[in-house]
Amino acid sequence: MLKSHILRVLFAILIGFNNLSGFSQNNAKFEILPSPQRFEITGQSSIKFGEVKKLYADNLSKLPVHGTFLNELFSVNNEADADLVYRIDSTIQVDAEGYTLSINNNKIVIVGKDEAGLFYGVKSLEQLLEDAKDQKAFLPNCTITDFPKLKYRSIQLDIKHHLEKKSYYYDLMDYLAGLKVNAIIVEMEDKLKYEKHPLIGSDDGFTIEEWAELSNYANDRNIEISPLIQGLGHASFILKHDKYKALRDDPKSDWAFNPLDPRTYELQFDLYREAIKATPNGKYLHIGGDEVHTTGKNSGRSALDLQLEWLRKVCKFAEENNRIPIFWDDMPLKQAGVYKPMFNKNMTQEEVDEVWEKNEHKLVEFLDQFPKNCIYMRWNYHTPEALGNTKAMEWFRAHDLQVMGATAGQTRWVLMPQRESNIKEIKTFALSSIESGLNGLLLTLWDDDSPHFELYKRGINAFSEYTWSGDKRSKSELKSVFRHRQFSFETSGNEFSFIDNLEKPVGIWKNILLNGNKRNYLKGNENAIEKFVIDLPTEKKGVWSDKNKERIENAENTLKTCSKIESTLDKMKSEATRNSYTLEIYEQVNKLVQFSSNAVLKLRDYDKAQDKEEERMALEGLKLLSKEFTALRTEFEAVYGKTRVLNKPENYILDQDDHVHLSNQSLNFDWQFYAELLFLEKLEQLF
Secondary structure: OHHHHHHHHHHHHHHOOOOOOOOEEOOEEOOOOOOOOEEEEEEEEEEEOOOOOEEEEOOOOOOOOOOHHHOOOEEOOOHHHOOEEEEEOOOOOOOOOOEEEEEEOOEEEEEEOOHHHHHHHHHHHHHHHHHHHHHOOEEEEEEEEEOOOOOEEEEEEEOOOOOEOHHHHHHHHHHHHHOOOOEEEEEOOOOEOOOOOOOOOOOOOEOHHHHHHHHHHHHOOOOEEEEEOOOOOOOHHHHOOHHHHHHEOOOOOOOOEOOOOHHHHHHHHHHHHHHHHHOOOOOEEEOOOOOOOOOOOOOOOOHHHHHHHHHHHHHHHHHHOOOEEEEEOHHHHHHOOOOHHHHOOOOOHHHHHHHHHHHHHHHHOOHHHOOOOOEEEEEOOOOOOOHHHHHHHHHHHHOOOEEEEEEEEEOOOOOOOOHHHHHHHHHHHHHHHHHOOOOEEEEEEOOOOOOOHHHHHHHHHHHHHHHHHOOOOOHHHHHHHHHHHHOOHHHOOHHHOHHHHHHHHHHHHOOOOEOOOOHHHOOOOOOHHHHHEOOOOOOOOOHHHHHOHHHHHHHHHHHHHHHHHHHHHHHHHHHOOOOHHHHHHHHHHHHHHHHHHHHHHHHHHHHOOOOHHHHHHHHHHHHHHHHHHHHHHHHHHHHHOOOEOOOOOOOOOOOOOOOOOHHHOOOOHHHHHHHHHHHHHHHHHHO
């Protein structure tokens, strides 16, 4: 036994032990996400899961919040008697929020640089304990030295179109804290019950007090919540109401405020004050400001001039209220003509510089009007590596303006995130932010087409990994560790990598029952069934199938893929020791995708029927689709409804929907199924 232990230690020394988070002992595998900066395993301790009970907290004013694996701790007076020791030491050689963790045979010691560092040391220990429990293993003898590469690691919580149940947000705070995410920007819109302007707040929104309670809960877990209240544009949640129509820049559009009307600021500042009160621990006030072109009711002033007029006033308000304003930077760059290079990764440095040399003077002309207390948030979701993106960020910094990046884990993807949860793009922007010495990064998670939030979690894990750790794990390694941590060590293998396999079927599903990419454009179109829903077979047999050959092939391939995914999900559900609800959501996505492809194949069978009996049987199959869909939707809504509020209040007013957001197109959950509903309505023509 001793010889075996010595050999293991010698082997560990030979391979260096640098970041060896996947090292196995007694067939146990320990993974920490995000990766520690240094993780050295030197063997096996004598500590089993459930044996960590006695805590010695060295002169701490308060204990860090514990998760379920450490909720039976009791204090002892002597360090020698303890299983677990906590202390804070500002002199340890790690950055802020850093910690060291050591496990030496029968004792665990966590030393935090500060309170946050101690808390994150506890979070890492909890992951080790979870692995020990799952694998019935001893904890490893190990040392960890860890700290974040980026100071501000924030995700966006976009709730403008729907809310989850309140309990979900509390569970989410615990989940994010475990990933060492330390901030949230919550895009409230009308989901805050404004007291001074109650008409704006939706009946299903949370009160100021309810938001403040959540903010305090998050703060105890080192998560700072700050609000985003859209200002100049994206103002439909306000300007849709008759009471506020006079504040519109364009009387016919509920999209943007008139920046020259003093009442615009009176109203916006009222909303800001209440949002600040609802987030008492927040450092920032995100004011939006993107995707808007105003005329000041034809004042003759340029859009850039008007944008900066508004920006100066709201930034002054933020400063007076002890908040740092954050502003989406796209409109000044677009209005100055330097925007396109940021999204063209094929442009050379010479080509980018040429665009800037031609147009930069338009920005410089207004340079004195750019507020210095503002953070200019350079969002780029798909091409963060573009030289034009880097150029824009350098321009802000060169002119003493603060800049921060924003990446995305969800954009306009329907039903589930695509592009491998944007892992590559998240990693690229995180690493460039670290290399550039920026303060932080925001992960946007847009609710425009509203996939279930559980499906955002792989992207959130990627964001956690690369903003905290830097370049330690490859994309494939990250996916494996995500499955390990999210579900079970048993599901870390590539045979369980169903998420990527589901992407193509979901992409095909979006329009398989439609002519063209029209799912977002069905609502409110009087002729949607005839214009956008696929034609049905005619009496001339085989014509429909020839015309829809590619659609049929896509349906066949989709069903084959989805069948394999179904088997994988069944196996994962039996193996998962946690987060089985996430798998239930993916299961519902898979079933909805299969329904639409199955409908296409039933149309093919009807079109190719060789005699009256085959035609009758095929027609019976088509008639069953409505009943099958009703059962599918009932189950789908039951699963989603465990955490999500599916219906808007009856008195809710839908806005003009300028950007055709699916989840903004009905009071109930119809928006998720419009294509299927219209298809089934059209199908009645065959019966």
